[in-house]
Amino acid sequence: MKTIPSTRSYSTKSPESEVIVLKVKDASSGTFTCSVLFGPRSCSVKAEWWDGTSTTYAGSNTNSYGDDTIKTATLTKSIASPYNNNDEKTIKIYPVNADGNKVGIMRGIEYSPAIGHRIADCDIRGCLGLYKISLQDNSAGSGSLAPSLPRSFDRHVSLTDFALTKIDVGTSLSFTNCDRLQNFSFAGITSLQSLTVKNCWTGVNNYFSTQIYVSACTSLTSVTMENTDLGI
Numbered sequence: 001m002k003t004i005p006s007t008r009s010y011s012t013k014s015p016e017s018e019v020i021v022l023k024v025k026d027a028s029s030g031t032f033t034c035s036v037l038f039g040p041r042s043c044s045v046k047a048e049w050w051d052g053t054s055t056t057y058a059g060s061n062t063n064s065y066g067d068d069t070i071k072t073a074t075l076t077k078s079i080a081s082p083y084n085n086n087d088e089k090t091i092k093i094y095p096v097n098a099d100g101n102k103v104g105i106m107r108g109i110e111y112s113p114a115i116g117h118r119i120a121d122c123d124i125r126g127c128l129g130l131y132k133i134s135l136q137d138n139s140a141g142s143g144s145l146a147p148s149l150p151r152s153f154d155r156h157v158s159l160t161d162f163a164l165t166k167i168d169v170g171t172s173l174s175f176t177n178c179d180r181l182q183n184f185s186f187a188g189i190t191s192l193q194s195l196t197v198k199n200c201w202t203g204v205n206n207y208f209s210t211q212i213y214v215s216a217c218t219s220l221t222s223v224t225m226e227n228t229d230l231g232i
Helices: 007-011
Strands: 020-026 030-039 044-048 054-057 071-079 088-096 105-111 117-123 132-136 161-165 172-176 183-187 194-198 210-215 222-226
Touching (some): 071 088, 088 105
Parallel strands (some): 105 132, 132 161, 161 183, 194 222
Antiparallel strands (some): 020 117, 030 071, 030 105
Protein backbone atom coordinates (compact mmCIF):
# COMPACT_ATOMS: atom_id res chain seq x y z
CA MET A 1 0.00 0.00 0.00
CA LYS A 2 1.29 3.44 -0.88
CA THR A 3 2.08 5.62 2.11
CA ILE A 4 0.27 8.95 2.26
CA PRO A 5 2.53 11.78 3.42
CA SER A 6 1.56 13.57 6.60
CA THR A 7 0.00 17.03 6.41
CA ARG A 8 3.18 18.52 7.84
CA SER A 9 5.35 17.27 4.98
CA TYR A 10 3.35 19.28 2.47
CA SER A 11 4.12 22.60 4.14
CA THR A 12 7.76 22.00 5.07
CA LYS A 13 10.17 23.90 2.83
CA SER A 14 13.92 24.27 3.05
CA PRO A 15 15.06 27.90 3.32
CA GLU A 16 16.34 29.36 0.08
CA SER A 17 20.07 30.07 0.06
CA GLU A 18 21.05 33.74 0.61
CA VAL A 19 17.45 34.92 0.81
CA ILE A 20 15.93 36.77 3.78
CA VAL A 21 12.15 36.57 4.07
CA LEU A 22 10.71 39.20 6.40
CA LYS A 23 7.02 39.28 7.26
CA VAL A 24 5.44 42.34 8.88
CA LYS A 25 2.02 43.41 10.12
CA ASP A 26 0.86 47.01 10.17
CA ALA A 27 -1.55 48.79 12.44
CA SER A 28 -1.16 52.03 10.52
CA SER A 29 -0.08 53.36 7.17
CA GLY A 30 3.38 54.80 6.71
CA THR A 31 6.69 53.64 5.25
CA PHE A 32 8.45 50.31 5.58
CA THR A 33 12.20 50.82 6.13
CA CYS A 34 14.82 48.12 6.52
CA SER A 35 18.63 48.13 6.28
CA VAL A 36 20.63 45.23 4.85
CA LEU A 37 24.26 44.27 4.31
CA PHE A 38 25.28 42.20 1.31
CA GLY A 39 28.21 41.43 -0.99
CA PRO A 40 30.31 41.30 -3.05
CA ARG A 41 30.55 44.88 -4.28
CA SER A 42 29.65 43.86 -7.82
CA CYS A 43 26.16 42.97 -6.57
CA SER A 44 22.98 44.90 -5.96
CA VAL A 45 20.18 43.81 -3.63
CA LYS A 46 16.61 43.14 -4.71
CA ALA A 47 13.44 43.44 -2.64
CA GLU A 48 10.30 41.65 -3.81
CA TRP A 49 7.36 43.45 -2.19
CA TRP A 50 4.02 42.19 -0.92
CA ASP A 51 2.12 43.84 -3.79
CA GLY A 52 4.00 41.95 -6.53
CA THR A 53 6.39 44.79 -7.41
CA SER A 54 10.14 44.76 -6.82
CA THR A 55 12.96 47.27 -6.33
CA THR A 56 16.70 46.83 -6.95
CA TYR A 57 19.14 48.88 -4.87
CA ALA A 58 22.74 49.43 -5.90
CA GLY A 59 23.75 50.07 -2.30
CA SER A 60 26.81 51.87 -0.97
CA ASN A 61 30.30 50.46 -0.44
CA THR A 62 31.38 50.00 3.15
CA ASN A 63 34.06 48.21 5.13
CA SER A 64 31.96 46.79 7.91
CA TYR A 65 33.41 44.12 10.19
CA GLY A 66 36.77 44.36 8.44
CA ASP A 67 35.25 43.07 5.20
CA ASP A 68 35.84 45.45 2.30
CA THR A 69 33.51 43.49 -0.01
CA ILE A 70 30.38 44.58 1.87
CA LYS A 71 27.70 46.97 0.62
CA THR A 72 24.81 48.47 2.56
CA ALA A 73 21.36 49.52 1.38
CA THR A 74 18.22 50.98 2.96
CA LEU A 75 15.03 49.44 1.58
CA THR A 76 11.89 51.57 1.64
CA LYS A 77 8.28 51.05 0.59
CA SER A 78 5.16 53.16 1.17
CA ILE A 79 2.33 51.44 3.02
CA ALA A 80 -0.83 52.89 1.53
CA SER A 81 -4.31 53.02 2.99
CA PRO A 82 -6.63 51.23 3.26
CA TYR A 83 -4.76 48.91 5.56
CA ASN A 84 -5.61 46.05 7.88
CA ASN A 85 -3.67 45.38 11.04
CA ASN A 86 -4.12 41.64 10.47
CA ASP A 87 -2.75 41.84 6.93
CA GLU A 88 0.63 40.10 6.75
CA LYS A 89 3.07 41.62 4.26
CA THR A 90 5.98 39.52 2.95
CA ILE A 91 9.28 41.00 1.74
CA LYS A 92 11.84 38.77 0.02
CA ILE A 93 15.40 40.16 -0.01
CA TYR A 94 18.43 38.76 -1.89
CA PRO A 95 21.58 39.90 -3.75
CA VAL A 96 21.61 39.97 -7.57
CA ASN A 97 24.09 40.61 -10.38
CA ALA A 98 23.74 43.11 -13.25
CA ASP A 99 21.45 40.68 -15.10
CA GLY A 100 19.11 40.40 -12.13
CA ASN A 101 20.12 36.82 -11.32
CA LYS A 102 20.50 35.84 -7.67
CA VAL A 103 24.17 35.75 -6.72
CA GLY A 104 26.24 36.87 -3.73
CA ILE A 105 25.88 36.70 0.05
CA MET A 106 23.53 38.36 2.51
CA ARG A 107 25.59 39.80 5.37
CA GLY A 108 23.06 41.43 7.67
CA ILE A 109 19.59 42.72 8.42
CA GLU A 110 18.47 45.53 10.71
CA TYR A 111 14.77 46.23 11.13
CA SER A 112 13.19 48.48 13.71
CA PRO A 113 9.58 49.12 12.70
CA ALA A 114 7.60 52.26 13.40
CA ILE A 115 5.31 52.28 16.42
CA GLY A 116 2.34 50.05 15.70
CA HIS A 117 4.07 48.01 12.99
CA ARG A 118 5.06 44.47 13.94
CA ILE A 119 7.35 41.66 12.84
CA ALA A 120 5.36 38.54 12.03
CA ASP A 121 8.36 36.40 11.06
CA CYS A 122 11.95 36.53 9.80
CA ASP A 123 13.53 33.62 7.95
CA ILE A 124 17.33 33.88 7.74
CA ARG A 125 18.10 30.16 7.85
CA GLY A 126 19.57 30.10 4.33
CA CYS A 127 22.01 32.94 5.11
CA LEU A 128 24.92 31.42 7.02
CA GLY A 129 27.33 34.30 6.30
CA LEU A 130 25.44 36.92 8.31
CA TYR A 131 27.49 39.35 10.40
CA LYS A 132 24.53 41.23 11.86
CA ILE A 133 21.00 40.34 12.97
CA SER A 134 19.11 43.19 14.66
CA LEU A 135 15.34 42.91 14.97
CA GLN A 136 13.13 45.08 17.13
CA ASP A 137 9.39 45.10 17.70
CA ASN A 138 7.95 48.42 18.86
CA SER A 139 4.38 47.28 19.38
CA ALA A 140 2.66 47.18 22.75
CA GLY A 141 2.42 43.92 24.66
CA SER A 142 4.81 40.99 24.79
CA GLY A 143 6.18 41.38 21.27
CA SER A 144 6.16 39.34 18.09
CA LEU A 145 6.46 35.64 17.41
CA ALA A 146 9.12 34.83 14.80
CA PRO A 147 8.77 31.07 14.26
CA SER A 148 11.40 30.86 11.50
CA LEU A 149 14.23 32.44 13.51
CA PRO A 150 16.71 29.69 14.45
CA ARG A 151 16.59 28.53 18.06
CA SER A 152 20.12 27.21 17.72
CA PHE A 153 22.90 29.20 16.04
CA ASP A 154 25.63 26.66 15.44
CA ARG A 155 26.60 27.32 11.82
CA HIS A 156 26.52 31.12 11.72
CA VAL A 157 30.27 31.35 12.28
CA SER A 158 30.49 34.94 10.96
CA LEU A 159 27.83 36.28 13.33
CA THR A 160 29.21 39.32 15.18
CA ASP A 161 26.17 41.41 16.18
CA PHE A 162 23.00 39.77 17.49
CA ALA A 163 20.21 41.86 19.01
CA LEU A 164 16.55 41.06 19.58
CA THR A 165 14.00 43.36 21.22
CA LYS A 166 10.60 41.91 22.07
CA ILE A 167 10.90 39.13 19.49
CA ASP A 168 9.54 35.80 20.74
CA VAL A 169 12.10 33.05 20.08
CA GLY A 170 10.37 30.40 22.16
CA THR A 171 11.65 29.04 25.47
CA SER A 172 15.28 28.28 24.60
CA LEU A 173 18.11 29.72 22.54
CA SER A 174 21.66 28.44 21.99
CA PHE A 175 24.89 29.60 20.34
CA THR A 176 27.75 27.23 19.50
CA ASN A 177 31.08 27.95 17.76
CA CYS A 178 30.17 31.61 17.14
CA ASP A 179 33.73 32.86 17.52
CA ARG A 180 33.06 36.35 16.15
CA LEU A 181 30.14 37.13 18.46
CA GLN A 182 30.85 40.44 20.22
CA ASN A 183 27.65 42.49 20.54
CA PHE A 184 24.98 40.30 22.04
CA SER A 185 21.72 41.57 23.59
CA PHE A 186 18.16 40.56 24.36
CA ALA A 187 15.41 42.81 25.68
CA GLY A 188 11.83 42.09 26.64
CA ILE A 189 11.79 38.47 25.43
CA THR A 190 9.37 37.18 28.02
CA SER A 191 9.14 33.66 26.53
CA LEU A 192 12.88 32.89 26.89
CA GLN A 193 13.60 30.45 29.73
CA SER A 194 17.06 29.07 28.94
CA LEU A 195 20.17 30.37 27.18
CA THR A 196 23.19 28.24 26.21
CA VAL A 197 26.51 29.57 24.92
CA LYS A 198 29.26 27.06 24.05
CA ASN A 199 32.65 27.33 22.31
CA CYS A 200 32.29 31.04 21.62
CA TRP A 201 35.82 32.14 22.40
CA THR A 202 36.06 35.50 20.70
CA GLY A 203 39.49 36.60 21.95
CA VAL A 204 38.35 40.22 21.50
CA ASN A 205 39.88 41.49 24.71
CA ASN A 206 42.44 39.85 26.95
CA TYR A 207 41.18 41.57 30.08
CA PHE A 208 37.43 42.02 29.80
CA SER A 209 34.89 39.55 28.47
CA THR A 210 32.43 40.58 25.82
CA GLN A 211 29.11 41.04 27.59
CA ILE A 212 25.74 39.42 26.96
CA TYR A 213 23.04 41.93 27.86
CA VAL A 214 19.68 40.60 29.06
CA SER A 215 16.93 43.06 29.93
CA ALA A 216 13.33 42.33 30.96
CA CYS A 217 13.61 38.63 30.03
CA THR A 218 11.39 37.81 32.97
CA SER A 219 11.20 34.02 32.38
CA LEU A 220 14.96 33.44 31.97
CA THR A 221 16.00 31.03 34.73
CA SER A 222 18.76 28.90 33.17
CA VAL A 223 22.03 30.14 31.64
CA THR A 224 24.76 27.69 30.54
CA MET A 225 28.20 29.04 29.60
CA GLU A 226 30.88 26.59 28.42
CA ASN A 227 34.29 27.38 26.94
CA THR A 228 33.51 31.01 26.24
CA ASP A 229 34.83 34.45 27.11
CA LEU A 230 31.34 35.91 26.82
CA GLY A 231 29.91 37.12 30.14
CA ILE A 232 26.40 37.89 31.34
